[in-house]
Amino acid sequence: MKRTITLTVNNRPGVLNRITNLFSKRNYNIESITVGHSELEGVSRITCVVNVDNENIIEQITKQLNKQVDVLKVTDISDQAIVSRELALIKVLSTPNTRSEINALIEPFRATIVDIGKDSLVIQLTGESEKIEAFIELIKPYGIKELARTGTTAFLRGTQRTSNSTKNISIV
Incomplete structure (x- = not known):
């Protein structure tokens, strides 16, 4: 688990x-x-x-x-x-012909194109790990040249208090 x-x-x-x-x-x-x-x-x-x-x-x-x-x-x-997020940067092979198809995949995931090269796009995506995994599976057929992920960062939603810690921070 x-x-x-x-x-x-x-x-x-x-x-x-x-x-x-x-x-x-x-x-x-x-x-x-x-x-x-x-x-x-x-x-x-x-x-x-x-x-x-x-x-x-x-x-x-x-x-x-x-x-x-x-x-x-x-x-x-x-x-x-909790609120948890991960960041992924994905460099995808792209020709002028496939850019509109890739754009159509990017939009529902609220990803953004952060760099455009002659034969590639760099896509930035943030969200929960499952969302990033789903996007990677969809974009794989276009050819992933490079992929970098940050890992998950998270904390409690709203005003919840933590109850299972044994040390407390003291501010002097």
Whole structure:
């Protein structure tokens, strides 16, 4: 089962390496990981998507992450209402004859063309992973030259409060 874990961490050298090592030492594969600045200075937000066999594993991962020195907060948001997005850049083979067909595919997905070359288009698409997967399947017959995806980034919808974290951020 796919689980989404968010972490807030001190923005210091080596933090990401220690977190990913924790996963690899226990032989857990990270499907996607994104890291970026949070709303607090000096604090970064990490979103990990992992595929685990049972709930006990995710509980164990969460406990181990909470033991890390620079980890401020760990939350499994999988079973809550979340906003999650991924970004994909896709370079597709394109001739003047196929551009209108490709445009017709792009429109319903609310994707945009961000670069046009003599024989290719670069398409930017954001959304949930399933949406991106569906678009990639539709565009494959035209020939994908390059593909880059960011991985999922997510947090809770609206004003929900996290309930399963053991550390809290203190602002001094």
